[in-house]
Amino acid sequence: MAAQALPTAGLAATRQPRVIPGLGLSLGFTLFYLALVVLIPLAGLFLHAGRLGPSEIWRIATDARVVASLRLSFGTAIGAALFNLVMGTLTAWVLVRYEFPGRRLLDAIVDLPFALPTAVAGIALTSLYAPNGWLGQYLDPLGIKVAYTPLGIVIALVFVGLPFVVRTVQPVLQDLDLEVEEAAATLGATRTQAIVKVVVPSLLPAAVTGMALAFARAVGEYGSVIFIAGNLPYVSEIAPLLIRIQLEEYNYAGATAIAAIMLVISFALLLVINLLQAWSRRRITGG
Numbered sequence: 001m002a003a004q005a006l007p008t009a010g011l012a013a014t015r016q017p018r019v020i021p022g023l024g025l026s027l028g029f030t031l032f033y034l035a036l037v038v039l040i041p042l043a044g045l046f047l048h049a050g051r052l053g054p055s056e057i058w059r060i061a062t063d064a065r066v067v068a069s070l071r072l073s074f075g076t077a078i079g080a081a082l083f084n085l086v087m088g089t090l091t092a093w094v095l096v097r098y099e100f101p102g103r104r105l106l107d108a109i110v111d112l113p114f115a116l117p118t119a120v121a122g123i124a125l126t127s128l129y130a131p132n133g134w135l136g137q138y139l140d141p142l143g144i145k146v147a148y149t150p151l152g153i154v155i156a157l158v159f160v161g162l163p164f165v166v167r168t169v170q171p172v173l174q175d176l177d178l179e180v181e182e183a184a185a186t187l188g189a190t191r192t193q194a195i196v197k198v199v200v201p202s203l204l205p206a207a208v209t210g211m212a213l214a215f216a217r218a219v220g221e222y223g224s225v226i227f228i229a230g231n232l233p234y235v236s237e238i239a240p241l242l243i244r245i246q247l248e249e250y251n252y253a254g255a256t257a258i259a260a261i262m263l264v265i266s267f268a269l270l271l272v273i274n275l276l277q278a279w280s281r282r283r284i285t286g287g
Contacts, residue, residue, distance in 0.1 A: 042263070049256040060257045065233055066242065073239040074265060076150055077218035080157035085211040087158075088165025089203060095166070096173045110167070113160045118223030125156055126228045148230030153238065156224045161214030168210030169203055176202055201280075208277040212270055219266050 049057065060066060095107050113121065129136045129146035136147060146152045176199065184194040222240045229236040239262055246255035 045256055045263070046260055048253065049260040052253050052257055057257050057260075060254055061261050065237075066239075066258060066261075068234045069237050069239040069242045070262065070265070072150060072153070072237065073219060073262070074269070076153045076157055076238075077215050077221075078269075080154050080161055080218050081211045081215035083154070083158055084161045084165045084214045085207055088162050088210060088214070089169050089207050091162070092166045092169040092173055096170060110163050113163055118160065118221065119227070121159060122156060122224035122227035125152070125159065125224065129155065129228065147228050148232070148236060150236060152228040152230075153225050153236065156228050157218040157221055160221055160224055161218050164213035164217060165207065165210030168213065169206050172203055172206040204280045205277050208273060208280060212273040212277070215273070216266070216270065219262065 052060070091110065095103065095110075126147055127133050129139070129152055131137065131140045131145075131147070133147070139146060146155060180198055180202075181194045184198050185191075189197070220240060222238075222244075225238055226241055229238060229241075231237050231241055239258060243255045243258050246252075246258065
């Protein structure tokens, strides 16, 4: 009996324990939920757009108005994401490393774009940066036009995307041990060298993740943009607005084709960002 129990005990010892009981059921539910909420709608989008045929989809994709709107949407989204990458990281640094009056209030204000309706944000930004607005009346004489221009779109996208970077970088910065910087200082590194060679590499993966989230939010942003953009074709007309125009004209196939094109481009850009993030992590860990 003891001899027969030994192999069984050995198998039990080598068997990997499951952290979550009922993994098969939970995995099946997860896949079902993912398919119901994400995969099936996306598949329906591509199937509906596929009815046009490759030649018609290519004609829509190369239409001058569609190209201009896609260039504007992705160009402003990338610009706002890169700006948020820098300023969001600096904001997280200030909130974590410094103590000053009103820090908790400022920390709470960072989450305001999450709770504020996007249309309200667009109206507020337009009233600020319009030629007769609180800020626009001082910028307009200098020749700086914000409202109803691509610059206004970038400002709106920066507003809605900043919290993603701050909230992604902030926990990593809080867990970063100050002794690492002190060790670099004892080895002769200056403050700038310690930040560039020690702190920045540790924050880079989280910062890139926050930038990817901000970019994903910015590409599909609609409510806060249409008020400040001006919506001029070939100038300040974003792709989501063009999709809505196609729907109002009952051109459902054309709208789904533009949406499918946006989805493919977004997926490609996010894939590049994720590959960059994985490369930075491997470089830091030495793997």
